[in-house]
Amino acid sequence: MTRSMTAFTRQEMQHPWGSLIWELRSVNHRYLEPHFRLPELLRDIEGDLRESLRKSISRGKVEATLRFVPEKSSGALQVNQERLQEVLAAAAVVTAAGADTQGINPLELLAWPGVLVESSLDMRVVKxxxxxxxxxxxxDLQAGREREGVELNQLIILRLERIEAIIAEIKQMMPRILQSQRENLQQKLMDLKAELEPNRLEQEIVLLAQKADVDEEVDRLYTHVQEVRRVLSQTGPIGRRLDFLMQELNREANTLSSKSIVAATTRGAVELKVLIEQMREQIQNIE
Structure with a gap:
């Protein structure tokens, strides 16, 4: 599946002890380059974060920002039930000894050391x-990258279809182009009132045909187009492979242009190079 390297997501979670907010954004990059902005209290989870990211994403510059907002009530006073029961049990012993403990004041119980404690936030849970x-x-970030990847895939497919159409046009034109060049050469000889031996004329025609022969380039262009289609259907990272194929397509288009002997094939070669460059720009953003 084609995946873009550009996406954004914001995730928020509320708890009694506070809220956590993640913002993740990714852009294109040659390798995976993560950047984390974490609160100091949560700095030690960065290693686990990097490992999770590495297992899911292979390319792109990823910026991840975490905000932690603790609830003010997270440090509220709480009754230590175990300690309270110990104090009440001691009071019962005193009562059994004959002392009057019926009028125990609850506030006095709370003042007993260890009964009233301040709850502390368990950072393990937060982490x-x-x-x-x-x-x-x-x-969610990957889902966004995949959605944009589908759009990029379609844009590339449209250009591949146009490239195939240009290749077919050039291949269809070549016999007529060579025949026209042969007739032009013969006409020039007639205008110059010059005569060549039939064998010499045929040699000139063969040399012209060899110079203008683009069958090999056209075949390679078609093969590269089919390979691009195959790579687009694969799973996993494909951006680097596609970038290499764009270089190969451009090489063949340049050779086709250099062999052009008529304006029609020159225009076709120029359009090919424009389409290849447009695809290359889109591929720069594919994982």
Whole structure:
């Protein structure tokens, strides 16, 4: 499947202890180049983040920003139930000894050391949730890259179809072009009132045909086009392979242009180069 390297996603998760917000954006790059912006409290999960990213994306510059907003109530006071039960059990012992403990003041119980504690935020939970949300973000980012990849695929296919049409036109024109050149050469000789031996004339025609023969270039152009189609249907990263094929297509188009002996094939070669360059620009953004 064709995947673009350009996409953006924003993922947000709310918890009683606070909120996590991931923003991921990717653009084209020759290799995978991740950049993370993390809160200091979550800095030590960067290694796990890089590993998750590497397993999903092979190319592109990826910028990932995490915001962590803790809830103000996350540091609220809580009753240590275990400690409270210990205090009440001790009070029961005192009551059993004959002391009056019926009027125990709850505020006095709360003032007992260890009964009232300040809840602390468990950062292990925050880190786990941040990693889980990041993986969700990667999935959504990949979905965006795939959607744009479908559009890029269609744009390239349209240009491949036009290239095939130009190749067919040139191949169909070549016999007429060579025959026309032969007749032109004969007419020039007649105008100059010069005569050549039949064998010499045939040699000149053969040399002209060899110079103008583009069958090999046309065949290679067609083969490269079919290879581009095959690569587009593959899964996994295909951008580098497509970029190489664009270089090969351009090489054949240049050779075709240099062998051109009439304006029609020159125009065809120029249009080929324009189409190849348009595809190359789109392929620069394919993973």
């Amino acid at each position: 786990q949730q941040a990693l889980a949300l990041f993986r969700t973000g990667i999935t």
